[in-house]
Amino acid sequence: MRDNIRRNMPLFPIGIVTKLTELTPRQIRYYEQQGLISPARTEGNQRLFSFNDVDRLLKIKSWMEKGVNIAGVREMLKQSQEVMEAKKEAEKAKKELSEQELRRLLKRQLIHPGRPGETHLTRGELSRFFRH
């Protein structure tokens, strides 16, 4: 999950992005003006694009080539974002549930240390995590 940091790192100036996307600087700046992308800026006001920015531009390009206008691209991007957020919440819910189950198991072992067939948490491998 630390990959996103790298993907969002402002790395390339517009000249590189031009070669990467085959878009003209004019088009890229116009898309920014239309709110389709928000590249970072250097102290000298130079645009710096991240990998995500480039991916986004490639998507925009392919959509535009299919006849989608600026407004249409905005909707596509908005929907993509909504889908991503929905997926994140779904995974988040799953993780919370599994953690809850883990806590239940640990609690049962602590409350019923003498149950046959189970290892005591205060003995064996995990005992080093407790003060004696």
Place this chain on the structure above:
DNA sequence: CTTCTTACA
């Protein structure tokens, strides 16, 4: 030399 903004076609 590259990039930026603004303006006009």
Place this chain on the structure above:
DNA sequence: TGTAAGTA
């Protein structure tokens, strides 16, 4: 969208 002009 392309291009020219004047900057940074």
